[in-house]
Amino acid sequence: MVKIVASVRETATGPGVELAMVLLHARTTAHIKHWLTPSRSDHEALESFYEGIVGLVDSYTEGLQGKYGKIRVENSTYTFPTAEPLSYFLGLAQQIDELREMPGFPAESWLQNVVDEIRLLTSQTIYQLRELS
Numbered sequence: 001m002v003k004i005v006a007s008v009r010e011t012a013t014g015p016g017v018e019l020a021m022v023l024l025h026a027r028t029t030a031h032i033k034h035w036l037t038p039s040r041s042d043h044e045a046l047e048s049f050y051e052g053i054v055g056l057v058d059s060y061t062e063g064l065q066g067k068y069g070k071i072r073v074e075n076s077t078y079t080f081p082t083a084e085p086l087s088y089f090l091g092l093a094q095q096i097d098e099l100r101e102m103p104g105f106p107a108e109s110w111l112q113n114v115v116d117e118i119r120l121l122t123s124q125t126i127y128q129l130r131e132l133s
Contacts, residue, residue: 012068015102016111020064020071022099023057023118025078026092030125033085042085045128049089052121060114064106086129093122 027050034046065071081088096119099105106112 012064012071014104015099016064016106017071019099020061022095023053027053029081039133041132042129045125049125056114056118063111089126
């Protein structure tokens with residue numbers, strides 16, 4: 001006789017899930033700003049970000065869910081930021097850094113490594129917006 005034991009996994013919440021939502025909003029923001037900018041260099045920098053972030057946020061979120069369970073999104077809203085692209089990405093970099101330092105943020109090195117890649121992409125975008133215009 002085979003005994004089957006079911007287990008209930010927790011639902012992922014907290015700063016790790018908040019980062020996933022921030023990054024999805026960042027992708028949307030970058031794409032809209034890409035359409036609106038009159039600058040060719042900003043246009044290309046924003047395109048690099050919104051194309052690069054999709055796979056990274058997907059890897060991060062799926063890894064998060066594999067460890068902590070399905071994410072639970074409550075009251076997630078999106079408001080289009082009016083800041084210029086460089087100001088927006090400087091704020092995004094700060095927000096990523098603050099979220100990963102919060103209690104409850106996933107400490108697993110393999111999730112932190114994806115966040116490092118996300119932070120690198122954000123810093124590359126800042127460089128391109130600041131120095132290549």
